[in-house]
Amino acid sequence: MQVRIFETLAGAAKFAGSRWQVALAQGREEEKRLWRYVGESRNFVQVTGQLYRFEDYLDALAPGTPSRTSPALNAGKGEFSRPAAEMLLEIMDEEPEPEQKRHVRVLIALLDFIADTGQLDEVEDFFIHHHQYAPIAVARFTSREEAEKWLKGTTEPPSPANILIGDDYYQFWYLREDNTRGMYREYVIEATIAALTAKGIPPGAPSFHSRTEAEEWLKHHPANPEAFVVIDGEHYLAVHHKRLNLHTLHHVASALLEWEEHKKKVAFANSREAGPVEEDE
Known part of the structure; x- marks a missing residue:
């Protein structure tokens, strides 16, 4: 699926990861934080389904660019986007290897793409608060x-x-x-519910007579990003989808059953792919 852009971003991500490792080893906290921002920017573009849009953006660039960042990125007021771009431009000037320079160009273009499509604030919020996000759904x-x-x-x-x-x-x-x-x-939420309930459901969840009553309460008390509630005597996990400004409600008992069934199907499929195992004589 989308092999060319996946390979392009995978190479750039590997380069960024190696630089993050160097910054970590040398105790350069600010640089480490900027590499994390670059990584989360790539993650944001991918999980929001924008890979082809970014591929088109890359294809439209003149060969060898960018040697500077876009006006939209320069005008941005984000805490991380401009310092990250400045770091990448410095590395571009210093990096002697052509292949490594290509990876840096892709990362600069990624930040430019985010700025030029008006998503700087959203990406900065995603970077700072991603631990408060449920897995992103676009619709x-x-x-x-x-x-x-x-x-x-x-x-x-x-x-x-x-x-x-x-x-x-x-x-x-x-x-x-x-x-x-x-x-x-x-089955991302089912896996989450299994992990959250492994040691039992915490007591004190708010209780409601109906889903409508629970949804109305959640409008004014959004989960961050998830919280247990009780509806008509049954436990549910309320999940806040910030991007869509809504909550989903997941019946805990049903979700746990579905997760176990899904794991069995995956294990069976994997065993079929592996084929018969011969015993040693």
């Missing part, structure tokens, strides 16, 4: 039919990107090369 639909209609009718849907159908996560995928597209169920 919510009431039914699978509605989601499939949108997926088929959109010229270039975000890809790969999570969406919500009711309270359930699905992942969209789209290949520009042959215009194929589809979706499959994701």
Whole structure:
């Protein structure tokens, strides 16, 4: 899926990771923080399904650019974006290896892309508060039919990107090369619920008679990003989706059953792929 841009970003991410390791080893805290910002910027573009948009942005750049950052990035008032760009420009001047320079150009272009598309504030918020984010979903639909209609009718849907159908996560995928597209169920919240309930559900969760009552209360007491509630005597995990300004509600007992079933299916599929194992004679 989207092999070329994935490889491009993977190479740039590997370069950034190696520089972060050097900064960590040498105790350069500010530089380490800026490399983390660069990494989270790449992560943001990927999880919001903007890989093809960024690929088009890269393709439109003149060969050898950028040697400076975009006016939109220079005008930004973010705490991390401009210092990160300045760090990358310095490395561009100092780095002798052409392949490494290419990785730096991609990272500078990434920050430029974010600035030029008006997403600087959003990315800075994502970097600072990402631990308060539920796994990002780019849209919510009431039914699978509605989601499939949108997926088929959109010229270039975000890809790969999570969406919500009711309270359930699905992942969209789209290949520009042959215009194929589809979706499959994701179990990110079920895994979270399993981890959160491993030692039991904490007492004191607010209790409500109905989902409507719980949703109204959550409007004024948003989860950060998740919190247990009780609805009609049953435990639910309320998950706040900041990007969509809504909560999903996940029945704990059902989610745990679904997670166990999913793990069994994955284990079975993996065993089929591995094939028979011969015993030593």
